[in-house]
Amino acid sequence: MEFMELLWAYLVVFVLAAVPFFEGYGVIALAIIAGLPAVPSILIALFGNILTVLLLILFVNKIKEWRRKRKGEGEEKNPSKRALRAQSLWKKYGLPGLAFIGPLFVGSHLTAFMSLSFGGTKKKTSIWMVASIVVWGLVFAVLSHFGVDILGYEDKGFFKDLIEKN
Template structure:
């Protein structure tokens, strides 16, 4: 029971970490055998908490980022998405190309308001996590997989 609790805590923590995030952790945790609804909730909440922190503390992050020289490869990809599709496009596509935290940061840098960036990032992270979680859940069921992944890991002690 304690191992299962730790697995859910790990879902929450990893989803809050940049570049792991909810869109990756949700399907992985479901494939690993965790219950889809708590995984979805914990992953989305964990991811959104740190994305909201980026949005709230944008001024401090912006001053810290100015110390770094040049524009990176990820930022230039995000700029292309922003130019072509605007805030909705960057918010929906950015998490796959640059990560949700950098997407939120760059959306604000490129001219998005905190309110709109918060709304679009919430929609994006929630929707992608839900879609990928559903695909992972039904993919396991469709392939008739007997998923004992977590039991194997915890029984190897």
């Protein structure tokens, strides 16, 4: 792969990992399956996901204010099933439990937002969310690496095969 192609691929990895609901761990798996070098892909995806989660935590008060204005001041709606599940996790396992379980079900951005809404401090939420993102990223990287290796795509990615045939 030439330098510009690799640069574009890493830019896509970063942007996709930064987008809410398109989690870093999912992007890591896609990058490895696509045949990108694992270590840079993992680092770039983790950085993209962590950066946007930390920005959300930093600006959570502005985001809450924006949501309140968007919904209307007096309108209170019933919490969603996701919110109820997150609140249940919060009550049962606290911030660490929500931070580690939440990203698999609702995404890291929404998990961070809910953690702060349920009473977590910015500092503790940041620490637990970064730890969670790193752990899940590494777990999915290892699973993807060995899964791809088992399929015999060690030196060439699945997507490269598709592109080369066309």
